[in-house]
Amino acid sequence: MKKMLIGSIVLTTVLAAIAYAVVPSADAPTPAQVAAARGKYLVTAMGCADCHTPMKLGPNGPEPDLARSFSGHPSELVMPPAPKLPPGPWMATVAATMTAWSGPWGTSFTANLTPDPETGLGKWTADDFVATLKTGRHMGRGREILPPMPIPAVKNLSEEDMRAMFAYLQSVPAVKNLVPDPLPPADAR
Numbered sequence: 001m002k003k004m005l006i007g008s009i010v011l012t013t014v015l016a017a018i019a020y021a022v023v024p025s026a027d028a029p030t031p032a033q034v035a036a037a038r039g040k041y042l043v044t045a046m047g048c049a050d051c052h053t054p055m056k057l058g059p060n061g062p063e064p065d066l067a068r069s070f071s072g073h074p075s076e077l078v079m080p081p082a083p084k085l086p087p088g089p090w091m092a093t094v095a096a097t098m099t100a101w102s103g104p105w106g107t108s109f110t111a112n113l114t115p116d117p118e119t120g121l122g123k124w125t126a127d128d129f130v131a132t133l134k135t136g137r138h139m140g141r142g143r144e145i146l147p148p149m150p151i152p153a154v155k156n157l158s159e160e161d162m163r164a165m166f167a168y169l170q171s172v173p174a175v176k177n178l179v180p181d182p183l184p185p186a187d188a189r
């Protein structure tokens with residue numbers, strides 16, 4: 001009797017162990033979800049939203065406009081020409097949204113990183129994203145990406161981390177927002 005009981009306990013334990021090993025639990029994250037979670041951690045810690053999510057004036061002062069997360073410089077905010085700075089150590093100016101920047105490189109507008117296919121990164125592949133961050137050129141083959149996009153810093157990320165960041169950015173809500181092209185430096189106009 002005692003032998004049978006021990007036998008059945010052993011059998012149950014063995015069966016449970018096999019079930020645990022071969023049947024994935026219903027809520028175990030997929031590799032894609034694991035990558036997106038790592039990407040979210042990296043994108044958050046690296047402050048990508050600081051420039052790519054427009055700031056708005058809230059009840060307690062400036063705050064990120066979360067309805068436009070990662071959508072870049074708002075298309076309806078047409079900026080007047082950037083002020084010409086007097087000679088001296090001041091070098092750059094920035095819009096209150098933190099999405100338009102002017103300096104010796106001209107005026108640059110932060111890109112739409114949401115998965116909108118027409119105005120964001122919806123048609124990009126992970127390879128396009130990796131090539132952009134590694135080379136500092138649009139999709140790795142287009143024009144050079146201007147300051148203050150921190151290419152000198154982000155190009156040091158591992159390819160795996162870049163892919164994780166892309167997976168996360170492709171998972172945020174798409175926002176249709178056409179960002180203007182950069183303007184040349186005032187002196188060259």
Ligand code: HEC
Nearest residue numbers: 046047048051108109110111138145146147148149150182
């Ligand atoms: C200090 C501001 C700033 C920060 C922080 C920043 N960016 Fe940018 N980013 C820009 C600006 C400005 C542009 C547009 C430059 C241009 O038009 O040449 C840009 C462009 C890009 C582009 C190129 C889009 C294209 O169409 O070629 C990608 C991709 C990008 N940023 C991703 C990121 C990611 C990912 C992070 C976080 C690691 C990040 N950015 C952080 C300012 C910033």
